[in-house]
Amino acid sequence: KGFEHLIDACAELARRGLDFTCEIIGDGPLRDDLQTKIDMLNLSPRVSLLGSLSQEAVLEKLQAADIFALASVMDRQGASDIFPTVIIEAMAAARPVVSTRLAGISESVMHGETGLLVPPGDTIALAQALQQLIQNAELQTRYGRAGRARVEQHFRIEHTVVPLLQLLKKTAVAPAKPKAPLAGHQIAYLIDCWPDKGLPLLERELQEMKRRNLPIVPFVCELDSTADFVAIDELVQELEFLPDAMAIEAEWRANPALEQKLEQERAQEEHRASSAIFLRQARFALVLRKLLLDRRISHAHATSSRAVVCALILQSIADLTISATIEPHSALPQNWILVALRRCKGGRLSDRRLLKGLGKTFLFDRAAADSLPKKIVRLLEQKSEIDLTKRANFWQEWSELLLQWSRAGRDENKAQ
Structure with a gap:
């Protein structure tokens, strides 16, 4: 919940001379540490730990408050609040919200309309947001009313449960989508996020693979819900999306032994992906493992450097062969790549x-060169001595390699 950051923000507000009190509701193993922090910062007259309260008492506290604050952060294991219902409760009580841009919080709190959002762990930004509201009663009222209106418009039971029930009923009577035959050489295409502005040619690649009847299964780990899908509706129907963040987190927490194993393996690596990228991709890999094993998929292709992190984990826990496309501007360090x-x-x-030094099975990505200006393409051809004009042949060569790796992966599994 980031209570330590909220306490630090309160210390900053006190240093600035603001008159306020902060009541923290809840209990847990960190209570003694938080109380020690409050005492060390001489905040006892201002900040109180109220412990666990009944739902009625919580509602009374919300109604008595001027501002609701939730300084959510991601913990060391990469877990966080996905969609805190307490924020909806505060908005329903017409209270302005100060929180962080984390997970689904921005889906409930509209920055500058129903409250203020700051980066997770940024104590100064949190203090500044709180100060802005403490010093402006009119803004408190405006944000509070807007929050109440947003709850009534988007989060009432009839607006959430009824559509869900309708969807479940529709799904129950709809014919099940037939699974692809298990005996084939299916290839998993691992897509970190869809659509991805950093991979503008991925859509074309999927179309090229489909045109050649390549048995790929594009798995999308995360959906960009803000994107416009009008132009790519047909292609979206071919994609397979992982469950939502809450289901992925539940799967991760249900496998602590595997989590520990992956962390130990990462600790032994000389070059590592960042902790944030690793933990995110590890969660995806855990869900994908079952999907790939159920389909008896023996080869996975990572469509970006971030997806390579996921692919390497799958190689370890699902015994797959893998391949990779590395985009021009990777978020991962070159040594790791x-x-x-x-x-x-x-x-x-x-x-x-x-x-x-990587061998003949690694190709210069003519698909990326296809989007470059002609002058740059000619320069690349001169320096690399690679003909970039045979793009149709390139896609055929690429699809044949994927099939070859898939068959090899299946043969390796049979041999074991």
């Missing part, structure tokens, strides 16, 4: 420097 690529059967790279 080089180590990761050596664990792949092959792949596509737009940086010709990375191709050195």
